[in-house]
Amino acid sequence: MKAILAAGVATLAMIASPAAAQDRQGDVQVKILATGVLPDGKITEFDTDIVGLPAGTQTKANDNYVPTVAIEYFFTDNVSLETICCVTQHDVDGTTGLPGAELVSDAKVIPATFTAKYHFPTASIKPYVGAGVTYFLWVDVEPGAATIPLGVTKTTLSDEFGFVLQAGVDVPINESAAITFDAKRYFVDTTARWYAGNTLAIQTEHKLDPWVLSAGVAFRF
Structure with a gap:
């Protein structure tokens, strides 16, 4: 009788262990992504x-297309915190009034971003939604070619806080x-x-309000 009970316990453990491993493979997930940054700018x-x-x-x-890396920490199977790392570069051009005129050149921004995410407990694909905060840090901004003949010597874009909404899906390849x-x-x-010199x-x-669209691979540790 003891042997039968021991065998039963062992069998249950073998069944439960893969399920637990599938639910949670690790606390940290790293995503390597190709990303399109599609701002407004009006x-x-x-x-x-x-x-x-x-x-x-x-x-x-x-618009600009850049490689990005996202690092995500899972507090539970369903709740995580994610940050991304990238630098994206943009020009600002006139559309009406000064059509085609380059007004800002090669403006580089670091969009420091943190989002809290909820992962839906589905069996196959893993959809999620999230929300968070961002800080746009401009590290290099140059006057556009159309402004230099007007006497412009310096152009700046202000660093600003903002908000982020997020949605996506992870499609498992393996564990x-x-x-x-x-x-x-x-x-x-x-x-x-x-x-122009010291004169504003x-x-x-x-309004920047970019869409940031990404696709890539994720590895969980």
């Missing part, structure tokens, strides 16, 4: 304009790897300033 307000921009002047920031698809929508603005010539408020 002007929402004119604060200063001593140059006399044409009426109806409007702008658009260009520790997955294909992953992710979409984030950022809500963040910036103040653009153009200087133009100051405008811009």
Whole structure:
């Protein structure tokens, strides 16, 4: 009788162990991604304009595609905290009023981002939603080619906090790897300033609000 009970316990342990391993392979997940950053960039307000921009002047920031890395810590099987690492570069061009004019050149931004995520407890694919905060840190901004003949010597974009919404899905390949698809929508603005020497010539408020779309592979440790 003892032998039968021991065999039963051993069998239950063998059945339960793979299930537990499948539910939770580790606390840390690293994602290697190809990412498209698709910002808006339109002007929402004119604060200063001593140059006399044409009426109806409007702008658009260009899209960019970069490699990114995401690192995620799981507090439970369903709740995690994620941060991403990347630098993305954008120009800002005129669309109306100054169509095609390059106003900002090679502006590089680090979008420091943290999102809290909830992973739905499904059996196969692993969908999730998330929300969090971001801080856009501009590390290099150059005057656009169209502004230099106007006497512009320096251009800046203000660092700003914002909010992020997120959704995606991880599709397991095996116990520790997955294909992953992710979409984030950022809500963040910036103040653009153009200087002629020490004189503030133009100051405008811009809506950035980029979509950030990613696909890649995930490894859980």
